[in-house]
Amino acid sequence: MRALIPMLLLACLPGLALAAGAPRWDFEIRLEAPTGPLKLRSCTSAAQPAVRFEAGRSASRFLIEARRTGGGRLARSGWVLEGADWAAGECLLTRIDLAAIARADRYGLGGQPDRFWRIAPRDFLWRPAELDAESRLRFLAPPGWSASVPWRPIGNGWxxxxxxxxxWPASVVFGRFEERRIERPGGVLRLAVVPVGGSLPNDEVAGWIESVTDDLLHSHGRLPLPDVQILVLPLPGVRGAVPWGQVQRGGGSAVHLFPGLEAGPARWRADWTATHEFAHLLHPYLGERGRWLSEGLASYYQNVLRARSGELGRAEAWAKLAAGFERGRRATPEDAAPLETVAGQRQRGSTMRVYWAGAAFWLESDLALRRQGSSLDQALERFAREHLPSERRWSGEQYMAALQRLAPEGDWQARFRRHARAETFPDIDPRVDLLAAGRGAEAPAFIREVMQGAAGIARREAANQGAAAP
Structure with missing residues (x-):
């Protein structure tokens, strides 16, 4: 996520159990008219002695009505609805005030009547405390409107x-847009351009997203996830290229980008934010203590991927990396706490250290792998094939253990412990500074190969095989 722009502060929602053997539910979320309200019908075929529905702590502010189709009593207390003697086939009916949700959005991006509504599930989706993970959702929009959701489609609108x-944060958007499918090796991107400041040429936005995707594919060959929600919300009156972006994991993986409407596609493509956010798709959710790993990986790849695709020159990309390392070094005080502690506590003024100390970890890992004839790209691809998409949080230790098993030549766990516990900014190979200064010939081959990515490895392997041939 872009470092200097505030993140959305998301209210906590009680964790809901999705246990084996729990009842399956069908959720029908319907917007009958552009101005709302939103209507939900939540049904199960299983009779239950009691059902407890939960939502976010502020959801009760937006709840207009809640009742049972069987007419039984429904007790309401804060963000909890409870009903006893739930009959088979009985449903919970709720109505939600969309305008109230929009007014509560601190950035003014919650919705505009007759254009769009952008809402978090925690504000409208009253879910049983126990339900099966195979439960289904269906979203119905008025004529001329569509819905963009993070959950994976499974057919027939479900x-x-x-x-x-x-x-986990997530966003649902109803609006006057057409969701576009961008199919790439390994998966599909479902793109929605939200009409915040009027309509935009979808082809231009799609071209931008496709170019960012190609940056990733140039190195990894395939998308790491089979299905991703992409939301683009152009900011009217903003000249900055892409001042804000974020990845959300609730329901499924989603990339949200907020480009400046006045900047235009050329400046969007030249900006690093979208590449940074797409790089987050390469790893699982790592929580707050693992933020230095996740943001470090994205910060490393935001430069490397663009260099490999030709958007940046090799020396320019290394110069950007070196400048980031210097910002991180300057942001690390003499009496600093361990990196993992600082990341978990989000200490004030720690952003540059967290991002760039993390990037240094991944650079060191990449170089160590390349000395052994492998690469970070290959290690992450192995992880993606075996573990992504993931519906749980990974600790840094769990993530490193998986990488150690998949790419043992990387010596991941010892390096992780050293970086996580470090109270100073990590030392950077001085040869990187030479390359950043434009004197690439003085850098060893394995550093230059970082900018070549998978293509460079393939060429080297082909050359080796040729040399070995009789």
Whole structure:
């Protein structure tokens, strides 16, 4: 996520159990008219002695009505609705005030009547405390409107609820747009351009997203996830290229980008933010203590991927990396706490250290792998094939253990412990500074190969095989 722009502060939602053997539910979320309200019908075929529905702590502010189709009593207390003697086939009916949700959005991006509504599931989706991960959701929009959701489509308009915790951030958007499918090796991107400041030429936005995707594919060959929600919300009156972006994991993986409407596609493509956010798709959710790993990986790749695709010159990309390392070094005080502690506590003024100390970890890892004839790209691809998409949070230790098993030549765990516990900014190979200064000939071959990525490895392997041939 872009470092100097505030993140959305997301209210916590009680974790909901998705246990084996729990009842399956069908959720129908319907917007009958552009101005709302939003209507939900939540049904199950399983009779239950009691059902407890939960939502976000502020959801009760937006709840207009809640009742049972069987007419039974429904107790309401804060963000909890409870009903006893739930009959088979009985449903919970709720109505939600969309305008109230929009007014509560601190950035003014919650919605505009007759254009769009952007809402978090925690504000409208009252879910049973126990339900099966194979439960389904369906979204119905008025004529001329569409819905963009993070959940994976499973056919006939239904989406799989999945097992991601209910407190993971997610966004649902209803609006006057057409969702576009961008198919790439390994998966599909479902792109929605939200009409915040009027309509935009979808082809221009799609071209931008496709170019960012190609940056990733140039190195990894395939998308790491089979299905990703892409939301683009152009900011009217903003001249900055892409001042804000974020990845959300609730329900499924989603990339949200907020480009400046006045900047235009050429400046969007030249900016690093979208590449940074797409790089986050390469790793699982690592929590707050693992933020130095996740943001470090994205910060490293935001330069490397663009250099490999030709958007940046090799020396320019290394110069940007070196400048980031210097910012991180300057942001690390003499009496600093361990990196993992600082990342978990989000200490004030620590952003540059967290991002760039993390990037130094991944650079060191990449170079160590390349000395052994492998690469970070290959290690992450192996991880993606075996573990992504993931519906749980990974600790840094768990992530490193998986990488150690998949790419043992990387010596991951010892390096992780050293970086996580470090109270100073990590030392950077001085030869990197030579390359950053434009004197690439003085840098060893394995450093130059970082900018060549998978293509460079393939060429080297082909050359080796040729040399070995009789």
């Amino acid at each position: 989406h799989r609820l999945g097992a991601t915790p209910a407190d």
